[in-house]
Amino acid sequence: MAVLVTGGAGYIGSHACVALIQSGHNIVVLDNLSNSCRASLEQVSEITGVKFPVVIDDVNDRAALDRLFTAYQIDAVMHFAGMKAVGESCELPLTYYRNNVAGTLTLCEAMKDYGVRTLIFSSSATVYGEPLSNPITEDFPVHATNPYGQSKVMVEQVLHDLVQADALAAVPFWNIAILRYFNPVGAHASGKIGEDPLGIPNNLLPFISLVAVGKLKELSVFGGSYPTPDGTGVRDYIHVMDLAEGHVKALDKLTDEKTSSGCHTWNLGTGNGYSVLEMVSAFEAASGRPIPYKIVDCRPGDIAECWADPSKAESELGWKATRGLMEMMEDTWRWQSQNPNGFSK
Ligand code: UFG
Numbered sequence: 001m002a003v004l005v006t007g008g009a010g011y012i013g014s015h016a017c018v019a020l021i022q023s024g025h026n027i028v029v030l031d032n033l034s035n036s037c038r039a040s041l042e043q044v045s046e047i048t049g050v051k052f053p054v055v056i057d058d059v060n061d062r063a064a065l066d067r068l069f070t071a072y073q074i075d076a077v078m079h080f081a082g083m084k085a086v087g088e089s090c091e092l093p094l095t096y097y098r099n100n101v102a103g104t105l106t107l108c109e110a111m112k113d114y115g116v117r118t119l120i121f122s123s124s125a126t127v128y129g130e131p132l133s134n135p136i137t138e139d140f141p142v143h144a145t146n147p148y149g150q151s152k153v154m155v156e157q158v159l160h161d162l163v164q165a166d167a168l169a170a171v172p173f174w175n176i177a178i179l180r181y182f183n184p185v186g187a188h189a190s191g192k193i194g195e196d197p198l199g200i201p202n203n204l205l206p207f208i209s210l211v212a213v214g215k216l217k218e219l220s221v222f223g224g225s226y227p228t229p230d231g232t233g234v235r236d237y238i239h240v241m242d243l244a245e246g247h248v249k250a251l252d253k254l255t256d257e258k259t260s261s262g263c264h265t266w267n268l269g270t271g272n273g274y275s276v277l278e279m280v281s282a283f284e285a286a287s288g289r290p291i292p293y294k295i296v297d298c299r300p301g302d303i304a305e306c307w308a309d310p311s312k313a314e315s316e317l318g319w320k321a322t323r324g325l326m327e328m329m330e331d332t333w334r335w336q337s338q339n340p341n342g343f344s345k
Contacts, residue, residue, distance in 0.1 A: 194335030196342030269308025
């Protein structure tokens with residue numbers, strides 16, 4: 001099976017490339033390198049011992065997609081390419097809708113024209129907004145509070161509409177998985193690939209890692225009086241390799257003859273929630289470094305707590321996260337301490 005991996009040079013995409021290759025798939029990567037670099041793909045080849053085609057182009061560029069689908073026989077697409085910073089999306093809504101929504105439309109148009117039916121889409125737990133309760137199941141209502149989240153909600157709607165339209169066709173075409181990620185963290189156990197955000201990180205674990213290597217002075221803990229056991233926000237952190245393996249399981253499921261069309265949604269999380277302060281302590285234990293922090297005001301738009309009910313993915317995909325909190329921390333630390341400047345050596 002040849003899988004096109006859009007955004008394959010990015011954090012989650014590069015780990016998915018490793019998981020795909022190690023489960024015997026051929027891959028072709030498409031990435032515009034807007035928030036990633038080619039070095040991550042060289043490392044993927046080093047980890048797996050496999051070289052693969054890399055196309056530096058944009059999912060928004062239909063002519064580029066035509067060239068790609070003509071040059072390579074693609075059987076399925078994993079669509080990671082997209083922008084993901086909540087704050088930035090509030091400043092640049094057009095950029096977010098262009099990249100995340102219009103980019104997916106262009107990709108789906110090209111897939112349809114070239115007869116590629118199988119799509120695995122990177123969605124996010126952000127589509128649940130502030131959940132009414134935890135854990136969250138896939139049938140909870142979806143809504144968004146910022147353009148990033150809205151772009152995920154909109155694409156999910158488009159994908160459902162494609163399958164809806166299939167019901168009217170003589171032969172259904174689309175075969176789609178929507179994967180709703182909780183909070184991906186960690187790195188490949190080799191320490192060769194990991195998260196390398198541009199500038200000051202927005203997300204918790206990349207920020208803590210840079211404090212640990214001395215590049216940032218202290219962590220600001222956003223909010224200390226949430227209605228949670230220690231007052232700080234609680235999230236469902238999932239190891240990026242568990243997440244990557246979940247994609248391969250979803251691909252297996254979609255290409256299994258019994259489920260050969262439709263649109264399926266699966267949460268990818270662990271089902272466990274950890275607070276910000278628990279994350280700080282676990283990282284200190286894994287790294288042996290102190291993480292100075294101060295508690296500051298809540299970050300606008302943040303919710304108190306959110307964790308997944310991952311049982312649907314377990315029963316339908318035979319997938320379950322297996323890596324615990326310490327493994328997430330140790331792998332993050334290995335990546336960060338071996339590559340204090342990320343991919344720019
Ligand atoms: N946090 C801090 N200080 C920081 C950064 C984060 O205290 O410097 C706290 C947040 O307030 C929150 C927790 O750490 O309680 C996790 O924050 P992240 O920014 O790492 O992650 P979010 O849960 O806010 O959002 C992430 C992704 C979104 C995705 C969402 C899905 O960034 O894209 O998970 O649950 F939609």
